[in-house]
Amino acid sequence: MARDPAFVLRYLTEVEELAEDVLAARQQIVDLDVKRNRNREALRALQKDPEPDGKAMVCFGNMFIELPKAQTREMLRKDQEQLDEEINNLRKELRVKVNRLFEAQGKAELKGFNLNPMTAEEMKLINRILEG
Numbered sequence: 001m002a003r004d005p006a007f008v009l010r011y012l013t014e015v016e017e018l019a020e021d022v023l024a025a026r027q028q029i030v031d032l033d034v035k036r037n038r039n040r041e042a043l044r045a046l047q048k049d050p051e052p053d054g055k056a057m058v059c060f061g062n063m064f065i066e067l068p069k070a071q072t073r074e075m076l077r078k079d080q081e082q083l084d085e086e087i088n089n090l091r092k093e094l095r096v097k098v099n100r101l102f103e104a105q106g107k108a109e110l111k112g113f114n115l116n117p118m119t120a121e122e123m124k125l126i127n128r129i130l131e132g
Contacts, residue, residue: 032083036080039079056072
């Protein structure tokens with residue numbers, strides 16, 4: 001049962017490209033999560049600061065700029081929201097990429113991988129049912 005070498009090469013190339021996409025998406029999620037954690041640390045440091053008014057030194061690329069703390073907090077909050085959204089989008093895309101990779105490898109789709117968390121309203125309804 002000899003296979004055509006060109007077919008095998010195309011198959012292996014396709015699987016390798018899909019695997020690279022999965023690994024790149026995972027690494028991007030990790031990098032964004034590190035940035036999100038740094039922002040969270042900065043926000044916490046600003047909240048703990050005994051002098052709430054005044055200015056804070058903020059690093060933009062390779063230079064530091066002194067900005068009012070209120071403006072700095074707002075910038076960090078907006079950046080956190082943007083990072084959360086971007087990470088969630090990447091995670092959704094990662095699910096699709098992993099399924100494509102498994103499909104190309106001839107494996108079954110992962111079960112439980114497409115689960116979504118329950119909303120607060122759904123949790124309240126479940127708790128009502130369980131209590132009464």
